[in-house]
Amino acid sequence: MEIPYVVVIILFCLGMYTIITKKNLIKIVIGVTIVESSLILLLMLVGYIPGGTAPILDKGYELVVDPIPQALALTTIVIGGSVTAVMLAMVIKVHKRYRTLNIDEIRKLRG
Amino acid sequence: MEAAVWVIILPLLTAFFLGISKLYFKRIFFPLVTGSAIIYLFLLILVITNSYPPKVYSIGDWDLLGINLMVDPFSALFLLMIAILFFPFIIFSMKYNKFMKHDYFIFAYLMIAGISGMVLTADLFNLYVFMEVSSLSSCALSLYKKTDRGIEGTFKYLIMSTVGSFFILLATILTYYLTGTLNMAEIPLAFEDIPFKIKSTLMTFFVFGYAVKVGLIPLHAWLPDAYEDSPIPYNVLSSGLVLKSAVYALIRVLYIMFGVDFLDESRLLNIVVFWGVITFIIAHCLAYQQSNLNRLLAYSTVAQIAYIMIGLFVGTEAGLIAGSFHILNHAIMKGTLFLVVGIFHYSIAAVEIKDIKGLGYKFPILSFTFVVASFAIVGLPPFNGFLSKWLIVEAALEAGFVYVAFFILVGTFLSLTYYLKVIVTLYTKNEQELEMEKAGLSLKLPTIFLGSLCIVFGIVPSLPLSLINKIPEFLLDNEDYIRILLGG
Numbered sequence: 046m047e048i049p050y051v052v053v054i055i056l057f058c059l060g061m062y063t064i065i066t067k068k069n070l071i072k073i074v075i076g077v078t079i080v081e082s083s084l085i086l087l088l089m090l091v092g093y094i095p096g097g098t099a100p101i102l103d104k105g106y107e108l109v110v111d112p113i114p115q116a117l118a119l120t121t122i123v124i125g126g127s128v129t130a131v132m133l134a135m136v137i138k139v140h141k142r143y144r145t146l147n148i149d150e151i152r153k154l155r156g
Numbered sequence: 157m158e159a160a161v162w163v164i165i166l167p168l169l170t171a172f173f174l175g176i177s178k179l180y181f182k183r184i185f186f187p188l189v190t191g192s193a194i195i196y197l198f199l200l201i202l203v204i205t206n207s208y209p210p211k212v213y214s215i216g217d218w219d220l221l222g223i224n225l226m227v228d229p230f231s232a233l234f235l236l237m238i239a240i241l242f243f244p245f246i247i248f249s250m251k252y253n254k255f256m257k258h259d260y261f262i263f264a265y266l267m268i269a270g271i272s273g274m275v276l277t278a279d280l281f282n283l284y285v286f287m288e289v290s291s292l293s294s295c296a297l298s299l300y301k302k303t304d305r306g307i308e309g310t311f312k313y314l315i316m317s318t319v320g321s322f323f324i325l326l327a328t329i330l331t332y333y334l335t336g337t338l339n340m341a342e343i344p345l346a347f348e349d350i351p352f353k354i355k356s357t358l359m360t361f362f363v364f365g366y367a368v369k370v371g372l373i374p375l376h377a378w379l380p381d382a383y384e385d386s387p388i389p390y391n392v393l394s395s396g397l398v399l400k401s402a403v404y405a406l407i408r409v410l411y412i413m414f415g416v417d418f419l420d421e422s423r424l425l426n427i428v429v430f431w432g433v434i435t436f437i438i439a440h441c442l443a444y445q446q447s448n449l450n451r452l453l454a455y456s457t458v459a460q461i462a463y464i465m466i467g468l469f470v471g472t473e474a475g476l477i478a479g480s481f482h483i484l485n486h487a488i489m490k491g492t493l494f495l496v497v498g499i500f501h502y503s504i505a506a507v508e509i510k511d512i513k514g515l516g517y518k519f520p521i522l523s524f525t526f527v528v529a530s531f532a533i534v535g536l537p538p539f540n541g542f543l544s545k546w547l548i549v550e551a552a553l554e555a556g557f558v559y560v561a562f563f564i565l566v567g568t569f570l571s572l573t574y575y576l577k578v579i580v581t582l583y584t585k586n587e588q589e590l591e592m593e594k595a596g597l598s599l600k601l602p603t604i605f606l607g608s609l610c611i612v613f614g615i616v617p618s619l620p621l622s623l624i625n626k627i628p629e630f631l632l633d634n635e636d637y638i639r640i641l642l643g644g
Contacts, residue, residue, distance in 0.1 A: 057326075061319075064315065064319060070311070073315060077315070077318055077319075080319075080322050081322070084322060084325055084326060084329065087326070087329050088329055091329060091332060091333045113332070113338075114329075114332065117281055117329075117332075120281070120285060121325065124285065124288045127292065128288070128292065128314075128318055131292060131295065131296075131314065132311075132314055132315070132318075135299070135307060135310065135311050135314065136311075138302075138307050139307055139308070139311065142304055142307065151308065
């Protein structure tokens with residue numbers, strides 16, 4: 046039971062570390078995506094029942110997994126996708142203006 | 157169907173039709189924006205008048221445990237703020253923004269949809285989804301001018317607010333894992349069996365996530381940068397509604413899910429009050445150093461939010477009333493200040509404090525409005541800011557936080573220094589001839605309307621207080637809320 050949760054924790058911390066310490070804008074966006082994936086993984090784990098099948102209410106499906114986290118995971122994926130898209134669009138804008146992706150240099154250019 | 161549902165649907169529909177009108181029917185733009193704003197105003201008034209006793213609307217064909225909307229006095233206060241701020245916002249930005257009006261209003265309506273959804277929902281995951289809607293469209297609006305500083309500031313805003321959202325989402329998922337439900341009424345019932353330490357950990361995630369969104373120091377860094385080069389009407393809505401909706405969500409989650417006894421036991425109340433004191437002292441000092449008017453007002457917003465947090469987190473009835481009153485007052489006062497600065501920016505492109513030298517004689521009425529609003533925000537009688545600040549001090553004293561009362565007094569002097577700096581510059585004689593673009597009535601009317609509300613709510617506080625007085629009933633004692641939501 047423990048190993049998947051440990052993976053979630055490692056991914057979350059890794060993503061946060063990337064967001065906080067990296068200087069490159071693309072790397073920051075990648076960090077955001079990693080954190081997002083860890084949360085989607087956590088949602089899947091929360092709903093998982095060993096041996097459960099797809100959540101369909103019909104004969105022959107006795108043991109089903111919890112459908113709510115799956116629905117929530119879908120929503121989270123959509124939100125995450127749009128946030129990443131907006132971020133990447135802004136990275137393109139920043140690169141067009143400053144010709145660099147390094148945070149320190151952008152500050153210098155700003156003067 | 158019920159009016160409360162349409163409060164969320166109408167802005168979404170308007171945003172959709174605005175998108176269509178941008179492509180095909182450019183002529184229906186103006187009637188669409190103003191018409192739906194008028195209908196929206198009537199809807200809001202209908203919902204606000206029906207807010208006591210609280211009403212539950214269940215969405216879809218499910219019974220009690222489907223997705224619910226709930227209107228109680230605390231959410232009605234936020235709907236009232238939308239009703240007050242949204243119309244001046246529309247009239248002002250029609251004139252102020254000279255290009256790309258379609259996109260601007262699409263995002264504005266999406267933001268309003270997100271905020272009203274956050275305020276009405278009684279479901280933890282919906283709260284997260286609506287918050288993302290409002291903060292993403294808020295980012296789009298703050299990027300609107302597309303200047304260098306705007307892009308940098310918005311990128312910072314986007315990253316920080318996303319990190320905050322991740323912590324909130326993490327806490328939401330863990331809550332579902334522990335309780336098996338996302339309904340705000342069922343969670344506190346299921347919470348009773350859960351150990352103290354696990355609950356405290358959950359609470360920490362929630363508080364950290366929302367503290368980023370609210371902008372408590374040291375998590376405030378995105379706020380002045382995002383405000384610096386964004387359209388002024390957006391600043392009004394952002395400081396009035398977007399930040400406040402995060403405060404709303406924090407209060408709703410903590411007071412309904414965890415209960416005030418648990419907050420007291422885990423010492424969160426003391427921590428947040430102390431955090432608020434540090435925040436407003438530092439924010440006042442930072443505001444004093446600014447030379448840019450937008451940044452000065454942004455740091456002042458950080459300080460005022462700290463006052464609100466102190467009021468709401470002393471954990472008594474008087475504190476909740478004082479904090480809620482200050483939420484309303486701050487939205488009005490800061491709205492007025494931003495709008496006046498916006499008119500200065502529009503007519504003579506004033507950005508720094510030194511640019512507005514001598515404008516007091518050229519814009520007599522507007523400058524007077526600025527003086528009124530800044531005296532109100534500093535906390536001088538007889539304006540509305542004085543009353544709510546006084547109530548906060550009184551509530552803090554009553555709850556035993558003596559040092560808070562002392563530091564609020566110090567903070568008042570600090571804020572007086574930087575607002576006086578602006579006012580003195582405003583009324584210094586300037587011999588230089590200025591090139592002015594004439595600000596029309598559509599810019600001046602909303603400003604003067606909001607400015608006059610500062611005086612009206614200061615002299616007749618019973619007007620909003622009759623709504624606000626009912627708030628603690630359903631926040632301090634979460635049993636009533638749970639009973640109504642479960643259909644008791």
